[in-house]
Amino acid sequence: MNNIEFKKLRQKLGLTLAELGSILDTDPRTIRKWEADGAASTSRDPNPIACRVLEWLRDGYRPSQWPDGK
Structure with missing residues (x-):
């Protein structure tokens, strides 16, 4: 995953x-x-590793740190 894909996925997930x-x-x-x-x-x-975690988040994994309402 490159920098642009990483940023787009973070934004798609609605995460700051x-x-x-x-x-x-x-x-x-x-x-x-x-x-x-x-x-x-x-x-x-x-x-x-951050890329892998972002992919898990894309696939539906939600850790305890996931912001409420997202």
């Missing part, structure tokens, strides 16, 4: 950077870097 950060136990600034354009100096590839 902070909400996904809580689920992944990751700083939202790190997620922002994963989602940044590859040309940006602060960009980096999304973490493969």
Whole structure:
């Protein structure tokens, strides 16, 4: 999964950077870097484990950190 796919899936799930950060136990600034354009100096590839978790969320898994109402 590339940075654009990662961001689109997070947005499709209706999760903010902070909400996904809580689920992944990751700083939202790190997620922002994963989602940044590859040309940006602060960009980096999304973490493969985070990509897998995002796919689980897409497939219906809801951890205890899932925001109420989503």
